[in-house]
Amino acid sequence: MAEEMTEDLLRIGELASRAEVSRRTVDFYTGLGLLVPTRSGGNFRLYQPADVQRIAAIRRLEAQGIRLDEIARLLTGETEDAARAAHSEGSGPASPATLEGYLSSLDAQVQALRDLPEVTDHGTRGVLAGLVGRAQVLIATALILSDELLPGAEFLPPL
Amino acid sequence: MAEEMTEDLLRIGELASRAEVSRRTVDFYTGLGLLVPTRSGGNFRLYQPADVQRIAAIRRLEAQGIRLDEIARLLTGETEDAARAAHSEGSGPASPATLEGYLSSLDAQVQALRDLPEVTDHGTRGVLAGLVGRAQVLIATALILSDELLPGAEFLPPL
DNA sequence: TTGCTCCTCACGTCACGTGAGGTGGC
DNA sequence: TTGCTCCTCACGTCACGTGAGGTGGC
Numbered sequence: 259m260a261e262e263m264t265e266d267l268l269r270i271g272e273l274a275s276r277a278e279v280s281r282r283t284v285d286f287y288t289g290l291g292l293l294v295p296t297r298s299g300g301n302f303r304l305y306q307p308a309d310v311q312r313i314a315a316i317r318r319l320e321a322q323g324i325r326l327d328e329i330a331r332l333l334t335g336e337t338e339d340a341a342r343a344a345h346s347e348g349s350g351p352a353s354p355a356t357l358e359g360y361l362s363s364l365d366a367q368v369q370a371l372r373d374l375p376e377v378t379d380h381g382t383r384g385v386l387a388g389l390v391g392r393a394q395v396l397i398a399t400a401l402i403l404s405d406e407l408l409p410g411a412e413f414l415p416p417l
Numbered sequence: 418m419a420e421e422m423t424e425d426l427l428r429i430g431e432l433a434s435r436a437e438v439s440r441r442t443v444d445f446y447t448g449l450g451l452l453v454p455t456r457s458g459g460n461f462r463l464y465q466p467a468d469v470q471r472i473a474a475i476r477r478l479e480a481q482g483i484r485l486d487e488i489a490r491l492l493t494g495e496t497e498d499a500a501r502a503a504h505s506e507g508s509g510p511a512s513p514a515t516l517e518g519y520l521s522s523l524d525a526q527v528q529a530l531r532d533l534p535e536v537t538d539h540g541t542r543g544v545l546a547g548l549v550g551r552a553q554v555l556i557a558t559a560l561i562l563s564d565e566l567l568p569g570a571e572f573l574p575p576l
Numbered sequence: 577t578t579g580c581t582c583c584t585c586a587c588g589t590c591a592c593g594t595g596a597g598g599t600g601g602c
Numbered sequence: 603t604t605g606c607t608c609c610t611c612a613c614g615t616c617a618c619g620t621g622a623g624g625t626g627g628c
Contacts, residue, residue, distance in 0.1 A: 271606065282594060285609090300601055302607060315544065323482045324551075325591070332547040333540045357542060360549040361531060367556040368523060374563055381492045382566045383516060385474065388491040389559040390519040392483075393552035397526040400548040404533055407541045430580065441620060444583090459627055461581060484617070 267296070267304040277313040284313070291330045292316055315407050322399055364393075426455070426463040436472040443472070450489045451475055474566050481558055523552075 274281045287293050288303065293312065295303035306312075312333070319329045371390070377383050433440045446452050447462065452471065454462035465471075471492070478488045530549070536542050 269607075280594080281607090283592095286593065300607085302601090319544070319548075320592090322548075322551075324547075327591090328547070332543045335539045335543040355546065355550065357536075357546040357549060360546060360553045361527060364527060364549060364553040364556060367553065367560060368520060368527070370560055371556060371563070372520060374560075377516075377563060377567070379567055380494045382563065384491045384494040385478070385562055385566065386559050387514065387516040387519060388483075388487070389478075389481075389555045389562075390516060390523060391514065392481075393555040393559075394519045394523040394526065396548045396552040396555070397523060397530060400545050400552075401526060401529055401533075403544055403548070404530070404536060404541065407544065408536070408538055428581075439620080440581090442618095445619065459581085461628090479618090486617090 266307050268307060268309070269298075269302050269304065273305045273309055273313075276310045279313060279317075287313070287316065287326075290326055292326060292333065311406050315403055318399055318403060322396060425466050427466060427468070428457075428461050428463065432464045432468055432472075435469045438472060438476075446472070446475065446485075449485055451485060451492065470565050474562055477558055477562060481555060 268276070270281050270284050274284045277284070284293065284305075288295060293305060293309055295305045295309075298304050315333075316326075316329055319332075320326065324332075371386070377386060427435070429440050429443050433443045436443070443452065443464075447454060452464060452468055454464045454468075457463050474492075475485075475488055478491075479485065483491075530545070536545060
């Protein structure tokens with residue numbers, strides 16, 4: 259069984275063609291730590307089949323204007339900085355910035371935005387709509403990725 | 418009364434120092450259409466006092482990774498493109514992308530995210546938290562701007 | 577005159593790739 | 603041999619400014 263999994267590993271050319279990006283791009287992403295291949299005896303990089311979805315996820319995140327270095331952090335699991343970079347509170351460690359925490363803050367603030375007295379200024383309405391629209395697209399992206407990114411293949415019946 | 422308002426107009430140097438940016442930056446923003454001064458008889462640009470807050474708003478939006486050309490669009494009131502650029506649905510004109518519309522989509526999707534089965538994968542949790550965190554900061558920014566951006570001075574009692 | 581403005585050309589930095597070229601092992 | 607890989611140096615583009623310099627009117 260461990261044998262079987264090893265046979266699935268991909269070299270850069272194969273991964274690039276499945277993910278529909280150039281080898282050079284896979285190389286570049288690997289250099290940035292976005293992809294973490296193992297190495298073959300002959301020093302070839304060996305990627306997981308799931309790295310195809312990982313690349314798709316990276317592209318989706320890039321499309322949302324998230325920088326590659328932050329994508330690397332998110333994929334690696336270093337959550338903390340996200341809030342700090344944008345807000346720079348600076349004081350205590352406070353909350354560990356969990357998914358649930360963000361979701362409740364988001365709920366509360368959306369409510370606050372609804373409770374706002376009617377905004378009449380044209381430009382201001384545009385800005386608010388733009389920001390809320392962006393937030394909405396981010397959440398939509400989260401939903402899509404929660405579906406695509408999970409290593410579902412491992413749990414699929416052999417069929 | 419019209420006389421009084423004219424006296425409040427600012428030239429580039431004054432605006433730059435109040436907004437705490439360089440003249441060059443005000444010049445640059447003006448060239449991009451982010452600021453729309455009138456002109457004096459001597460061809461000097463004349464800015465509104467409210468442009469100080471406008472610049473503050475621009476900086477806040479920039480800090481969220483929003484490009485200057487899109488900020489210009491938002492401030493000018495061309496809302497439509499936001500959703501299209503990120504999604505590229507392409508079909509019909511559909512909804513006019515209102516603030517209310519985005520808010521309800523957002524609510525619905527946040528709920529969908531809550532309803533998700535527990536995500537166990539470490540990296541995926543990080544990505545979701547990162548996206549929701551970003552969305553949360555955007556909404557927080559919207560709240561701040563709704564407060565700062567409104568031309569409140571015009572409606573303030575003379576004191 | 578002094579200080580401020582106008583405008584334009586060019587340079588600098590950062591993120592994100594992309595090209596090219598020489599290398600070595602399957 | 604062929605095709606693929608490795609790695610590195612350099613160039614290209616785009617967004618966002620910033621510097622410098624010559625101009626003219628208050």
